[in-house]
Amino acid sequence: MPISETWLLPDGVADVLPEQAQVIEKLRRTALDFLASRGYQLVYTPFIEYIESLSSLSESNQDLDLATFKVIDQLSGRLLGVRADMTPQVARIDAHVHPVNGVARYCYAGTVLHTKPQGFNTTRAPLQLGAELFGSDSIDADVELIDVMLNLIETAGLVDGVHLDLGHVGLFRSLVKHAGLNKATESHLSDLYQRKALPELAEFTKELKSGSDFYALGRYASDLDALQTNLSAEILADVSFKDALSTLTETLREIQLRWPALDIGVDVVELRSYHYHTGLMYAVYAPNRAAPLAQGGRYDGIGEHFGRARPATGFSCDLYSLCAGQYSQTEKVVAPKGTEQQLQNAIATARKQGLSVIQLLGNDELNSVPNATHKMVSVAGEWVIQKI
Structure with a gap:
């Protein structure tokens, strides 16, 4: 490889330069401190594992x-x-490494690696931050995770104009089971829902058992009242369908009470990763951004692969994506070279106050420090900081 190309990085991989790294690191620390205040314990997981340990999700995803x-x-x-995701690693910890009775809460932050960019994301190495809750199948657990997720978005300064999207895979799954559909038909329906292809859906469902219900699910996916009006009495009486609808309705009500100014929508046929999720699903979107800021949902039984199936719910986000377009310019104070005690004391005091102080080296001059904003000078025998 020519020397001129040795500095190039693979597609989807990028350096994070100081101006943005400071923003990302500040958010990471703030987010982890917030999660700790909510009882979520920090774990570090290995970057690489035997593939069997990571397959708890891949078997269903x-x-x-x-x-x-x-x-x-x-x-x-x-x-x-x-x-490629830290959730199965945390499930392994919950199942074997750190098993606890009752509810367990964990959080994490670290780089993951993808073979290709996922969805609208352009990076293959996101800095993933997330929280997981094991051991509770109550609506309260899902509401807590959504509330925590929204608070993190607010911490990042992105709550204005954001939209929360709620869904529940149980509606589609119970309807598929009720109709006795095969895997191929189920997959095709999922594709039609994902593409919002209503004309194709209307044509395809004509010959299906409960076809009118499948069409209504897509046609009124964002209006729960209209959906219930247009569904058959038979499917509304189905226990699994009724439970899923009740969970979705109750969660929507709880979040509206906690976040009355938040724009909340429902999409019962948003079936991303529906083979993996087992219940409620949620995602937060911001204006002018195609990819969600954060997303999650319920994935009960994830620990079964490790011998301990437990109810579980959680969310994750990419800190790089959350901080996109945000840059920080740190104030840099330049101090002259010298070892006299008064100067050293002044430098130490400034650093304790949170200032970034760079002392000149050798024959360096003030202009040798890029982007310097202040300088330390002696005035009447006292060291003071002046703006450049």
Whole structure:
């Protein structure tokens, strides 16, 4: 490779420069402190694991399996996977490494790696931050996670104009089960819903059992009142469907009470990763951004792969995406070279006050410090800081 190309990075991988790194790191610290105040314990997980440990999701989520880089371990000869999501790792911790009775709350922040950019995201190495709650199947648990997620978005300064989208995979799943559809038909319906292809949906559902219900699910996906009006009495009496609808309605009401000014919408056929999620799903969107700021949902039984199936719900976000377009210019104070005690004391005091102080080296002059904003000068025998 020519020297002129050795500095190039792979597609979807980028450096984070100081002006934005400061913003990201500040948000990471603030977010983790906030999660700790809500009882979420911080865990660090390994960047690479045996592929079997990461397959708890890939068995039910083909997309995640395809997103996982796989390499051969030079020590054992076994197949390793680079984490593409930290949720299965936290599930492993909950199941075996740190099992607790009752509700367990964990949070994490770290880089994950994807074989290809996911959705509208252009990076293959997101800085993922998230929270997981194990051991509760109540609506309260889902409401708590949504509330925590929204507070984090607010911490990032993005709450104005954001939109919360709620859904529940149980509505579609129970209708599929009620109609006795095969996997191919189920997959095709899911594709039609994802594309919002109502004319195709109307044509396709004509010959299906409960076809009018499948059409109503797509046609009135964002209006729960109209949806219930247009569904058959038979499906409304189905226990699984009724429970899913009740959960979605109650969660919507609870979030509206907590966040009365928030724009909240419902989409019962938003079926992203529906093979993985088992219940409520939620995502936060901002104006002029195609990808969600944060997303999550319920995935009960995730620990079954590790021998301990538990109710679970959680969310994650990409800190790089949350901080996109935000930059920070730190004030830099330049101090002259010298070892006299009064100067050193002045430098130490300024640093304790949170200022960034750079002392000149060797024959350096003031202009040798890029983007310097202030200088330390001696005035009447006292060291003071002046703006440049």
